[in-house]
Amino acid sequence: DGGRTESLDYEVIENFAYREEQANRGRLFVMYQVAVKWFFALLIGIGTGLAAVFINISVENFAGWKFSLTFAIIQKSYLAGFVVYILFNLLLVLSSVYIVTQFAPAAAGSGIPEIKGYLNGVDIHGILFFRTLIGKIFGSIGSVGGGLALGKEGPLVHTGACIASLLGQGGTTKYHLSSRWLQVFRTDRDRRDLVTCGCAAGVAAAFRAPVGGVLFALEEVTSWWRSQLMWRVFFTSAIVAVVVRTAMGWCKSGNCGHFGSGGFIIWDISGGQEDYSFQELLPMAVIGIIGGLLGALFNQLTLYLTSWRRNYLHKKGNRVKIIEACAISILTSTISFGLPLLRTCTPCPEVDPASGIECPRSPGMYGNYVKFYCSKDQEYNDLATIFFNTQDDAIRNLFSAKTLHEFSAQSLLTFLVMFYTLAVVTFGSAVPAGQFVPGIMIGSTYGRLVGMFVVNFYQKLNIEEGTYALLGAASFLGGSMRMTVSLCVIMVEITNNLKLLPLIMLVLLISKAVGDAFNEGLYEEQARLRGIPLLESKPKYEMRKMTAKEACGNRKVIDHTRGGGTLVIGLMLRRHSFSEFVKPVSSRGLSIEDIHLSSDDLEMYIDLAPFLNPSPYVVPEDMSLTKVYNLFRQLGLRHIFVVPHASRIIGLITRKDLLIEE
Amino acid sequence: DGGRTESLDYEVIENFAYREEQANRGRLFVMYQVAVKWFFALLIGIGTGLAAVFINISVENFAGWKFSLTFAIIQKSYLAGFVVYILFNLLLVLSSVYIVTQFAPAAAGSGIPEIKGYLNGVDIHGILFFRTLIGKIFGSIGSVGGGLALGKEGPLVHTGACIASLLGQGGTTKYHLSSRWLQVFRTDRDRRDLVTCGCAAGVAAAFRAPVGGVLFALEEVTSWWRSQLMWRVFFTSAIVAVVVRTAMGWCKSGNCGHFGSGGFIIWDISGGQEDYSFQELLPMAVIGIIGGLLGALFNQLTLYLTSWRRNYLHKKGNRVKIIEACAISILTSTISFGLPLLRTCTPCPEVDPASGIECPRSPGMYGNYVKFYCSKDQEYNDLATIFFNTQDDAIRNLFSAKTLHEFSAQSLLTFLVMFYTLAVVTFGSAVPAGQFVPGIMIGSTYGRLVGMFVVNFYQKLNIEEGTYALLGAASFLGGSMRMTVSLCVIMVEITNNLKLLPLIMLVLLISKAVGDAFNEGLYEEQARLRGIPLLESKPKYEMRKMTAKEACGNRKVIDHTRGGGTLVIGLMLRRHSFSEFVKPVSSRGLSIEDIHLSSDDLEMYIDLAPFLNPSPYVVPEDMSLTKVYNLFRQLGLRHIFVVPHASRIIGLITRKDLLIEE
Ligand SMILES: Nc1ncnc2c1ncn2[C@@H]1O[C@H](COP(=O)(O)OP(=O)(O)OP(=O)(O)O)[C@@H](O)[C@H]1O
Ligand SMILES: Nc1ncnc2c1ncn2[C@@H]1O[C@H](COP(=O)(O)OP(=O)(O)OP(=O)(O)O)[C@@H](O)[C@H]1O
Ligand SMILES: [Mg+2]
Ligand SMILES: [Mg+2]
Known part of the structure; x- marks a missing residue:
């Protein structure tokens, strides 16, 4: 049960022991401490970067094997392909939910509300343990690779925070991986800075967006800030970017299997629509309103569902959690395989061979225009292009420019309804789960839908549906998470298009305002539900x-x-320089029960x-x-x-x- | 004399009057206040954006007239051209220094240290007056248009802050431009938020970098922050971007004379070098070290010079200030006109006509390869290309890609020494002056110099000298101002090249560390000199x-x-709801001398x-x-x-x- 919370104290306790320690410390120790801080910032960057690369390679390879196997089999039998697809997904999800339930219960879910709580001053039991880190990494490989409607971004933030916290306490005592030499950070106060670095590193790694990571940590997660810290956080984020970039360069030559084909920018739309006319502002405002409504609805539905899960379903034990996750996996696989089958294929449009777009795309490649259950050769299945695909590729297809009229309104609507439902149902199951990528999926679907209407309506203008898909993604995230500046910057960095910034802002302003009229942001709602008493920045x-x-x-x-x-001896546990009693964050440490006192001792x-x-x-x-x-x-x-x-x-x-x- | 400082109180004084006021306020008033805050954010954005556009149009037109006139005259006589050039510059500088000394003494200098002080809790007399705003706008047109070695960025930050503060107190009472209706912000606390918005708007307007503006306000200027404020600040910055962009679109059709030819991105190098090899990291580190050394030297020299000016020169009155500025103007004009004359011209290289680069460039156009005092037709003067030009265009030339070997090492060195000296001498004269653009000039000169050596040394690699110029610019600003995250983001936004971010960071890390070994940042040093008692974020x-x-x-x-x-009545002046006595920021308001008390009154x-x-x-x-x-x-x-x-x-x-x- 992750419900046990404890307040952290970021105040310096200037007791006798502290003063003595201060007096013994020379200038040299202070310099050593600063050096260790920067060294840790470096290590957090490298660690989070490597974790992200590892997760990416694993997920992409599992997904790659899955889809190539399925595509190979469906050439002969769609039924056999379907069974293989379902089993493959089921196996991955099962591994994920098994790891989480048996080994690392705190690794379930996104982790961002808990980290936010930690930085706000509430420690949730187990949230920064070493086993949580392991569970998070391997669990999210299973859950994301297994094709569930969730992403790896939240878990990466949590991973970064765990790495930071483990470094901060100099390793983990339980698994004998600790070094006394690095234990210079004993108070909550010191660890807070490291955890902030870890959060930023997580976002930077997930989106390959260093500036976005810094702003996310600053705006969304942390409750406390100094400008020196900002520089260290930025340093960590940049290290992450360098590590990920280097690894991707190394993967490009084919060392990492299916991973490494994409560029550093995840969904590059820098070649798309650059300018906009004033008439377009109205449909964009509409996207903002839709985003606010759907986002607020998402928050409300997930809140009801999570509260039901917590109070009834998950109380019945781990077996129920495992069955639930497996059921969701089978449902997801069935829908994503079955629905495209019901859809009739569309004839390929004339595509300019210079643009590099193929229709239908060659088997085993990534790209638009997937051929799936089509009778003729020059046909593609638009629903399969987004549904029977990894989420990353589906989003790339939705954002893509120069592919006007690729999707039909009917397909997009079907997808929107189905995926929204799946995302709501999946949220809160006992696997590591981020909400960014599903949010982008949902948002870009209705964004593209609006874009299609705009293209038909303002025929003379030079409009790309992909731009509207991007704005839709921003609007849904804004309506659900209520992030602002950091979301703008993340959207700019993942799409490499600085010129759309004012439009993204407009959409976010509207969707956040609309969402705020109904409920709080996703993370705040979830934190409240989990009993994390966050103190907002503004008093009531x-x-x-x-x-x-x-x-x-x-x-x-x-x-x-x-x-x-x-005094009661319990108070000692909180005190500062009894090093045996230093309150550890990520392992149990000594507790009052571990001390065996004879009756003589008790007299003293x-x-x-x-x-x-x-x-x-x-x-x-x-x-x-x-x-x-x-x-x-x-x-x-x-x-x-x-x-x-x-x-x-x-x-x-x-x-x-x-x-x-x- | 701008030396009179006063502490601000950002605490809420919960006296009887305040409580009464609170009790009378309904929910509606709170909503009204929030609406006014956002409305003000909008107005600050529009106001600062328009001020920036106005300054830009004026400066570009003055400079345009100046250069086209001079180029026309030197076809006949170089001496006549020289005289006209000197007089034109002198007139502009004279107007600037006259406005500042006679009308708005607080408008001299950059204004950033003062605004930083204000947000830290120190009010410097006159810094946010209406006349300071006017003086700053017109003064910086004169000083920048007059070709001095200074920029308009610092003054724009100050302009934004003045606009914000004037709005915050509902106009200016002295010039009867106030509205009681908007006077909802009576305390320092409320005004602080607006001034923060104004700062961000200033940077956003100066560099057309909305995200950079937010980060600048956050990292460099403000001492206090909340995440709600961040969103409002970002909104203001985006409004600025929209206003400037709209104005530039309108200017593109030729409505604004010489202004409007460039794009929204000031120095676009997105077509330049995208990748880098590990061997290049060493020369880049060297750039960082040079930046740290030259930046720290700059801070030290300007500190000595400013302190000498304050203690001796400027004590002698306004006449001396005017003479000094005129002398600097004549010196600058002489050097920038005279030095290129001494330089022999270089034959034009073969240029690819597809790249759009001409050699020599056609008269009256902007671009590389200026023809100046050359005997043959197919020749250009590389020193004139950077010296006899506006600073914006000179930087564009230094950053430019695909122009390898345009500059000779000798020209760059001459320019570096001369411009550095001019920048040091100009700093602290009684005109509005920013240090960003001169810093970028200095930095990009030695950056390009290093780039030239690298190109010769690693001949096989695909290296652009312009990239090194950019890194040089970042290193000098980092070594002098010690900004970090915001500087990175500003550099990315002004050059539209996200991929160089890790390199910029590397260079900044080094130059900041080197600079910190010698002295404090430029703004901190200047604030200390001016007697502004800044409290750093970290206690000693x-x-x-x-x-x-x-x-x-x-x-x-x-x-x-x-x-x-x-009690002494003087204390009343600080109190909260004696609305007559509300402490005004930007005008004198009522003071104790304005109250005439009869002897009867004095008995009471x-x-x-x-x-x-x-x-x-x-x-x-x-x-x-x-x-x-x-x-x-x-x-x-x-x-x-x-x-x-x-x-x-x-x-x-x-x-x-x-x-x-x-
Ligand atoms: N009556 C009291 N006298 C002295 N100290 C107290 C008292 N009540 C609480 N404290 C101290 O205040 C701190 C937080 O108090 P709180 O009421 O939140 O207790 P808690 O159940 O330990 O909650 P938390 O998990 O937030 O620490 C603890 O350190 C506790 O020792
Ligand atoms: N001895 C005192 N008793 C009561 N109030 C004091 C005393 N000394 C200072 N204060 C109050 O503290 C505040 C700041 O004190 P400080 O010593 O800085 O005075 P100051 O010269 O007015 O400086 P500043 O310009 O920083 O306000 C003022 O509001 C002043 O009224
Ligand atoms: Mg407790
Ligand atoms: Mg005083």
Whole structure:
């Protein structure tokens, strides 16, 4: 059960032990620490980059084998091909759900809400364990390779965060992979920076979008930021880009099987429509509205379904989770294979041989115009082009320029309804799952649909349906995840088209506004459902009228400051420099049960006063809750004490007092 | 004298008046306020965009007239051309320095250090006045059009900030351009957000780089950030992009004279070198080191020169400032006209007519291969190509691909030494001046120089000198301004080449590290010199060992909390809802001298207790200064009280208490 949450404390506890440690540290240690930070940033980049490459190679190869095998078999028998296709998918999904349920329960789902929670100050049990990392990597190979309606982006963010956190605590003690030498980061505060780097690295690796990764970490995930950190995060993202690029260059010569044919830019549309006329703004606004509505609906449906799953289905144990995932896999395979069969083929259009587009495409190649269950030679099946394909290739086909009228409205509508349903149903099953790629799929389908109408309506203009598909993708993600700047930049980086930025923005502004009218963003909704108490950046308006005293109710506080002397030993677990008791993030570490005390020991007293925080942040009782909230949120505190007005004032610190020269 | 600074208070003062105001405000008012915020974001975008277009049109036209006139005259007499050229430049510079010295003294210089200070919590007198805005716009037309070694980017950031601030206070009272209706933003806190938008808009307008603008505001200028603000800032930047793009589309048909020929991307090198081999990394690292050294030297030289100017030269009055600027103008004109004369011309290379490059370029056109003082027809003067040209065109020539061996090493070296000297000398004179474009000029010169050596050395590789010029530009800006992420993104957006991002990063990492070994960034150094007490994001290491009590010294604090009753009336000026006394940012407003009190009035007492801050932030006396600093900096405070340990604890607020439902 991943529901156990614990607050993190990003405050520095300036107890006796901390001060002693500080006093012993020389300038050299500080420099060593800075060097280690940069070294870790490098390692996080390399690790996340390699993990992404590994996942990509595996997924592409599984998918490649699957489709080439199926295509080979269906030349003889469609039924045999269907069975092989279903079994192949089922096997992959089964492996994924087995790994997750048996070995790494925290690896299920996207992981972004949990990481967001971690950076906001809530630790969810198991979320950064070593086994979660392993489960996430292998689980997402199975789930994505198995053709489910989910993506690998969320899991990659989680993977990056796990790598960062494991590095931060110098390895994992449970599997004896730790190094004392690297354990310079003992507090939550230090690890937070590394996890932020890891998130950015994950996005950078998933979309090969370094700037987008930085902005995603900054806008969507983290609650706390400094400009020095930004540079380190950017460095990590760039390392990821270099690693992925180098690996892709190496794969290009055929070292990685089916992987390596595409360029660095995932869905390059830089050759597409560059300019737009004012008449087009109306259909684009319509796309924004559709995106907002469908996105909000997606959030709401997944919320109901996940809450039902949590409260009923998944309570019945792992067996049910496995059966559920397998059922979804069979359903997905059946629909994606069966529906194109029902569709009659379309004759190939005249294609310019110079454009490099073939119709029908040659077997075993990627591209538009798939021939599937067609009687004539010069025909293609437009539904199979998007449905019976990997999601990456389907999106490439939907975004493609110079392929006007490739898809029929009927196919796109069928696909939209089916895939939307599948995405909703798949969300929340016990496999690693990202929502970016399914979101792009859904969005680009209705985007292309709108584009088709626009092409027919404004016949004179130079319009590409692919551009509308891109805008549709942006609108759905905006309507569901409510990301803004980072989403714009990610869309620009994955399509390599800077000139569409204002249009993407327009669409996002609308879809976010429409979505916000109905519910919260996907990650916030999911975090709430999972019991992760996120503190938003803005305090609620009601807080202006509440005071600190009202908020703290009348719970009794044991005031230790005066008594000194003994305390419950449990408090020690939180303290700073008892290195055995350092709170580990990704393994269990020692707990109070591991300590065996004889009856003599129990007679003894320890003075814990030196380990208490002597100077916590305090607020006067009549301060408004808004100000308390700001203090709490901005400084990442775990608790704050409400005190009466000071009896006297010792002094005043102004800006000038803080400008000391070194 | 712009040296008068005043701390801003970004804390909410929850006095009686504030609470009353809050109680009177309904939900509707909050919605109105949000609507006004977005409306202002729109207006800031439009205003800054139009200001940028206006400046661009004026500068390009002045420069265009100047060069076409001079080129026409030198067909007959070089001496006459020289005189006309000098006079034309002198007139423009004179107009600029006259406006600045007589009318808007705060408009001199770049303005970025001052805006940075404002967002950090220090108000510099006059920096956001309406007259400063006017002075900045017209002054920078004169100084940039007059061919000085400075750019219009810094002034545009300042312009954006001024527009934002003026909107924030609902116009300017002095010139009767204010609207009560829009005066919903009365506190420093509200205005800060608008000024942040204005900064981003300025960068977006200057470089036509919306994402770069957002990141610049975030990384370089602002000290405080929230993700909601990010979206508004991005919206503003995108509006700027749309306004500028629309204006340029309108200008393309010839409505704006000499302006409008270039595309939206300022220095498009998307057709240049796309790939790089590992051997090239070494020369690129060398560029980084040169950038760090020259950048740090630039900062140091300008620091000495500015401090000398402030302490001696400019103390002697405006007349000296005017003479100084005129002398610099004459010097610049002489060098840029005279040096190319001394250079012998080079025979034109064979150019592919398909590439669109002409040699020599036809008169009155922009482009490479300028013919200047050449005896033969098929010759060009490489020094004139960069020196006797606007800086924008010179940079375009330096960045240009497919023009290998256009420049000789001797010309580039001459230009580098001369332009570097001019840039240092010009910096700090009493005209609006940005350092971006001069920095790009300097950097691209030595970058191209290194590129030439690389081309000769690795003859087999497909290398473009223009790419090295771009990296050089990035390295110099990194070495001088120490910007990181935003600079990367700006470089990518102004050259439209996403693929060079890792190389730009590499170069920046090195040049920033090298520069940091010598001194602080340009803006920080200048801010310190101008007496702007910036608080960096990271507290000094020494502070860990200091306590709050030590920092506040033993100044006496008048403790009003107990006495109640009367207070100095001066304090009223800071208080919140005495709307007559609202502290204006950009005009003088009412001051204590404007209030005429009769002797009867002076007998009367006012109880100011309701207007005092009843719940300021306090810290216990033994808290380390690091924690105090974090609190002060993160919350943007003006002062903080040091108090003894609380006598008792009333309560404890944890995360759960802050999660109230609406
Ligand atoms: N009455 C109290 N007196 C002293 N310390 C308290 C008291 N109540 C809570 N704390 C401390 O405040 C912190 C957080 O309090 P909270 O009420 O959230 O407890 P929790 O159940 O441990 O929740 P969390 O998982 O958020 O830490 C803990 O460190 C706890 O020790
Ligand atoms: N001894 C004091 N007792 C009460 N308030 C004080 C005292 N000293 C300073 N303050 C208040 O603290 C704030 C900033 O103090 P500072 O010492 O910086 O004064 P300043 O010269 O006004 O500087 P600044 O221009 O930074 O505001 C002011 O609002 C001032 O009224
Ligand atoms: Mg707890
Ligand atoms: Mg003052």
